[in-house]
Amino acid sequence: MIHTEGLSKTFTRKKQLVHAVKAVDLDIAPGELVAFLGPNGAGKSTTLRMLTSLLRPSAGTAKVVGADVRTEPALVRRRIGYIGQGNGAGHNYRVIDELHVQGSFYGLSPAVSRERADALLPALQLDGLEKRPVMSLSGGQRRRLDVAMGLMNHPALLFLDEPSTGMDPQGRANLWEHITTMREDLGMTLVLTTHYLEEADDMAERVIVIDHGTVIADDSPEQLKLDHADDVVTLSFHSSDEAELAEQALRTDGRHADSLDVRTPETLVITTDHGARKLPSILYLLDAAGAPPAAATIREATLDDVFLHLTGRSLRESTEQDTPASGSPTAANATNGVDAA
Amino acid sequence: MIARTVEDIAVAEKRHTGGLRRFTSDTRAVFKREIMLVLRDPFSLIFSLLQPLVFLALFAPLLAGTVGGGGIDGASTRQWFLPGVVVMICVFGTGMTGSNLQYEMQTGSYERILASPLGRASILTGRALKEFAPLVVQALLITLLAAPFGVTLHLAHVLVGILVLGVFGIGLGALSYALAIATRGKEWMFWAVQQSLTFPLLLLSGMMLPLETGPTWMQTLARFNPLTYIVSAERELFTGTFASPTVLWGLVAAVATCAGGLATGIRTIRRSAR
Ligand SMILES: Nc1ncnc2c1ncn2[C@@H]1O[C@H](COP(=O)(O)OP(=O)(O)OP(=O)(O)O)[C@@H](O)[C@H]1O
Ligand SMILES: [Mg+2]
Numbered sequence: 001m002i003h004t005e006g007l008s009k010t011f012t013r014k015k016q017l018v019h020a021v022k023a024v025d026l027d028i029a030p031g032e033l034v035a036f037l038g039p040n041g042a043g044k045s046t047t048l049r050m051l052t053s054l055l056r057p058s059a060g061t062a063k064v065v066g067a068d069v070r071t072e073p074a075l076v077r078r079r080i081g082y083i084g085q086g087n088g089a090g091h092n093y094r095v096i097d098e099l100h101v102q103g104s105f106y107g108l109s110p111a112v113s114r115e116r117a118d119a120l121l122p123a124l125q126l127d128g129l130e131k132r133p134v135m136s137l138s139g140g141q142r143r144r145l146d147v148a149m150g151l152m153n154h155p156a157l158l159f160l161d162e163p164s165t166g167m168d169p170q171g172r173a174n175l176w177e178h179i180t181t182m183r184e185d186l187g188m189t190l191v192l193t194t195h196y197l198e199e200a201d202d203m204a205e206r207v208i209v210i211d212h213g214t215v216i217a218d219d220s221p222e223q224l225k226l227d228h229a230d231d232v233v234t235l236s237f238h239s240s241d242e243a244e245l246a247e248q249a250l251r252t253d254g255r256h257a258d259s260l261d262v263r264t265p266e267t268l269v270i271t272t273d274h275g276a277r278k279l280p281s282i283l284y285l286l287d288a289a290g291a292p293p294a295a296a297t298i299r300e301a302t303l304d305d306v307f308l309h310l311t312g313r314s315l316r317e318s319t320e321q322d323t324p325a326s327g328s329p330t331a332a333n334a335t336n337g338v339d340a341a
Numbered sequence: 342m343i344a345r346t347v348e349d350i351a352v353a354e355k356r357h358t359g360g361l362r363r364f365t366s367d368t369r370a371v372f373k374r375e376i377m378l379v380l381r382d383p384f385s386l387i388f389s390l391l392q393p394l395v396f397l398a399l400f401a402p403l404l405a406g407t408v409g410g411g412g413i414d415g416a417s418t419r420q421w422f423l424p425g426v427v428v429m430i431c432v433f434g435t436g437m438t439g440s441n442l443q444y445e446m447q448t449g450s451y452e453r454i455l456a457s458p459l460g461r462a463s464i465l466t467g468r469a470l471k472e473f474a475p476l477v478v479q480a481l482l483i484t485l486l487a488a489p490f491g492v493t494l495h496l497a498h499v500l501v502g503i504l505v506l507g508v509f510g511i512g513l514g515a516l517s518y519a520l521a522i523a524t525r526g527k528e529w530m531f532w533a534v535q536q537s538l539t540f541p542l543l544l545l546s547g548m549m550l551p552l553e554t555g556p557t558w559m560q561t562l563a564r565f566n567p568l569t570y571i572v573s574a575e576r577e578l579f580t581g582t583f584a585s586p587t588v589l590w591g592l593v594a595a596v597a598t599c600a601g602g603l604a605t606g607i608r609t610i611r612r613s614a615r
Contacts, residue, residue: 001346001347029344030344030345030346030347031344032344052456053456053614054452054455054456054614055614055615056614056615065347066347074458074460077456077457077458078458082453082456084449084452084453084456085449086448086449086450086452087448087449087450088448088449088450088452088453089450089453090374090445090448090450091448091450092378093374093377093378097374097377101370101373101374101377102457104369104370104373104374105367105370105371105454105457105458105459106457106458107366107458146449149453156345186345187344187345188344188345189344189345
């Protein structure tokens with residue numbers, strides 16, 4: 001569905017070169033649900049805009065749904081759907097009009113446009129807002145309208161640039177439910193970008209981690225976590241004596257000796273894959289040794305751990321500037337992600 | 342359902358037709374979106390009618406006084422002035438095509454339109470036609486209103502005149518659109534360039550005051566202004582003449598502006614993707 005080789009984009013701004021995307025090789029098969037994950041300014045939007053023919057690559061090639069983005073941009077556009085990072089609906093238009101207009105842009109007859117719009121409005125919780133001007137919608141409603149517009153042409157390949165930004169958890173859940181249903185019904189391939197780690201983890205079948213314009217990891221969320229992060233099992237004991245006893249038992253057993261760490265005199269920490277699966281045997285071992293813990297917790301590996309492992313930086317911190325309330329120092333020196341579009 | 346593959350899509354596409362059919366349907370889609378706002382708010386249209394009317398009512402008598410018919414032989418001043426006003430409406434109107442775009446480029450709606458399969462020429466033409474459509478109404482109304490005041494009305498000729506202006510307007514609209522992209526993010530610059538080009542072009546076309554009484558250098562410059570030929574052609578048409586080289590030259594100027602404008606517009610859209 002998508003094949004790129006050495007796809008690169010360099011911007012020149014004020015005589016400075018910005019290497020937004022550096023030699024990205026991609027292969028995305030029909031039916032995949034792929035998420036680009038990366039901090040502000042990582043090059044996610046730039047990659048998507050090259051794949052949708054909105055930006056000309058500086059180097060490299062890209063074939064999207066069988067068409068070359070460089071030489072057949074019109075064909076690419078005809079075959080895909082695109083929901084950009086900004087709001088796509090005209091502010092002075094009414095919701096329903098923009099949906100119908102979008103249909104007409106893709107060559108749908110008025111009847112088909114009407115039918116599809118009527119189906120999309122309730123599905124994306126926009127019913128009742130048909131006659132409202134776009135500028136009167138809330139941020140989340142506007143975003144849902146963007147998604148509805150992007151789905152009007154039933155594309156075989158849909159690009160979504162941060163589709164769920166600004167939506168409340170319920171709206172987000174609803175959005176994904178609808179998108180996955182449509183994906184099933186239409187046999188859609190989905191390529192999206194997100195800042196939300198949980199979203200990438202839950203929704204995507206494949207996560208492409210991108211940082212400074214380079215793909216630094218590309219796998220299923222499960223495999224990424226297995227490869228680059230560990231679950232953390234924390235065992236608390238009533239006394240330091242019990243904790244020592246437990247430590248000895250674990251070291252003698254040997255299975256978890258390498259990843260064993262004495263956090264406080266009463267707390268042991270084991271970093272491991274499949275923490276939940278291993279915990280019962282650990283508990284059994286400690287019980288047999290006469291040192292059962294008073295409490296045990298598991299913190300499962302997250303994609304943030306993966307990112308931290310790969311880059312030494314936390315994605316949570318570098319994307320924190322998204323939340324308007326944050327005034328943390330990390331937000332101030334985070335990469336400039338202002339999209340010139 | 343199983344994922345759709347490249348082959349499925351290519352097969353489904355067979356029914357799509359290319360060329361002129363696509364151009365007209367795309368243009369219609371763009372035009373319909375743009376005109377929607379005008380139709381929803383017809384007051385703006387009525388209001389915009391006032392300006393040329395005021396012009397016609399106040400400027401023409403003054404013109405008659407100063408020039409005293411020197412450069413305007415025989416025909417009444419209004420008869421001479423009316424086509425100029427109609428051309429002026431067209432220049433001001435279609436020259437604004439890019440101004441709406443300025444705003445849309447700040448939101449994602451411009452990008453959404455570029456990401457759609459609409460032909461680039463259609464995007465330009467549809468938008469220019471939106472600025473032009475109200476002008477048809479305005480021009481017709483003004484012409485009809487002027488009729489009782491000593492202007493002879495040749496409806497068929499006027500309609501052809503408006504058509505020629507439409508062709509010219511598409512080109513001018515496309516140029517305005519290109520200007521908006523080139524001055525992206527700097528609204529003042531768009532207006533600065535737009536205004537500083539429009540007025541000299543208008544004056545150097547003999548639209549408001551006859552060039553015949555002007556200095557030779559102005560007349561020479563005017564010869565390189567496509568608008569001059571349009572204005573002359575419109576004058577000829579409004580007095581009820583079809584078969585005249587002036588009309589033909591006006592048409593040539595209109596077609597040339599249209600082709601040049603669209604080419605520039607399309608190239609600017611393409612370049613903006615760099
Ligand atoms: N038109 C442009 N001109 C110059 N630099 C640009 C342009 N567009 C993007 N950039 C730069 O390219 C880099 C990548 O930007 P991009 O928008 O692709 O990031 P992103 O991963 O989408 O970030 P975000 O999460 O903030 O949306 C950034 O450093 C950005 O400033
Ligand atoms: Mg982005």
